[in-house]
Amino acid sequence: MKIGILGLGLIGGSLGYDLRSLGHHVLGVSRRLSTCEKAIALGSVNEASVDISLLAAAEVVFICTPIGLIVPQFQQLIDHLPVSTVITDVGSVKAPIVKAIAPQWSNFIGGHPMAGLAESGIEAAQRDLFVGRPYVLTPDETTPKTAIAIVEEIVRSLGANLYYCPPDEHDRAVSLISHLPVMVSAALIATCMGETDTHVLQLAQNLASSGFRDTSRVGGGNPELGVMMAQYNRQALLSSLAQYRQNLAKLTNLIEQSDWAALEFQLQANGKARPKFVE
């Protein structure tokens, strides 16, 4: 199959490696000529161009740009495609993208491979990035079964764990387990760096170990990515933050009231619940 990839970063580049290994002919498009040249040299794509019309020959196109460029790039892309081309994207928020694209392109199905790394760019692309990772598809009632079947087969062939859900359920779920942690973690760093007693601040910096390191990791990550999550998933994130602030107020109350039995009960419940998410 001829498959197009628009945006040759970590996800697009990794997708290219796997699709080529599976015997597909991969057409890549990047805004930068140097990225096109790298993608060819690395073997991530068969052909590459800065000219989006290269994708006219593709049966399926994956839009793998940063989330803010998905809709604008889609608008440019469709001038060059026959209506039979199946389009999918890899954006980490789905409702606004599906809402913008689905009414304009029948053969569109939103997607989200949960395979982010700290690194980005074609240099960070790797083979088998999607193996064993969740890959969410968010068709709506208008999405043709044939389009779903084609994207589903590709996703399965990558070794990913496939999930289907409506776009807004996806966005609420990732708000809880991906976007909320960024803000929770960011506020932790802000609190520690805001310590005004310089002796305590210095000591905190010297003593911080694995607990701080893990809890602060995502809050100290890529700022642009954090902003994009908040921007594109604003409502769901605000709702998660409101829930979170209530839960933190409850915990704080238990400590204020020295209600150690209730605090232990809550921490025990947490210990039991966590493996349902991460084990």
Place this chain on the structure above:
Amino acid sequence: MKIGILGLGLIGGSLGYDLRSLGHHVLGVSRRLSTCEKAIALGSVNEASVDISLLAAAEVVFICTPIGLIVPQFQQLIDHLPVSTVITDVGSVKAPIVKAIAPQWSNFIGGHPMAGLAESGIEAAQRDLFVGRPYVLTPDETTPKTAIAIVEEIVRSLGANLYYCPPDEHDRAVSLISHLPVMVSAALIATCMGETDTHVLQLAQNLASSGFRDTSRVGGGNPELGVMMAQYNRQALLSSLAQYRQNLAKLTNLIEQSDWAALEFQLQANGKARPKFVE
């Protein structure tokens, strides 16, 4: 030197291994006979007993019990010791312990090796646990220089990184980088497990990956330990929580107001500040 260890768990047991390797004669006391037998069999101590009077022969005693037992065990211990014996403890909160013990025992110096693991008990004890880890000593103005020198030399010989500070500064610093993360992380788990839409909850469980895993780790840990931190470091933790809640309210405000430039500025500042704590 004859060194006593009261409490043969992870920290006491590990200390025993290293002190023996350094050529000291190690006397261990545990409330359980089976733990005494294990400690001898494993080679963590030279002698062990459930009878606290075994420690009468020690020149230095490390109290390595859970934090709630440090003061009660100290009260029993001192009936058996000459006033020349140097006593130190390994509790993770220092002000309440120093306040209770220092007025009663001149040769006392509070300590805190930052070397916790998820596991506990003598079976989890390991050699070189303290190498390269922070070890805080919290003498006050009344602590004899000779007592400080003796404990300092032992701590250095373990390969730990030694820090000195007043007990309350220690407690405020660990409140920020160790106890606050537990509560922040606990509220994250509580929020996710509290999702009332079962489809979203199920999806969140399926999609959760490294971001959730790291941010939720310490909040899903040992409940007794979490409660003890809150109980013994209550004031400092409440103060850290108040600061944290203000910072989270600020971040939430930026998102409510769609002030993406200010959000990016804060996330960038976080990314710059974090390495001062963990790298």
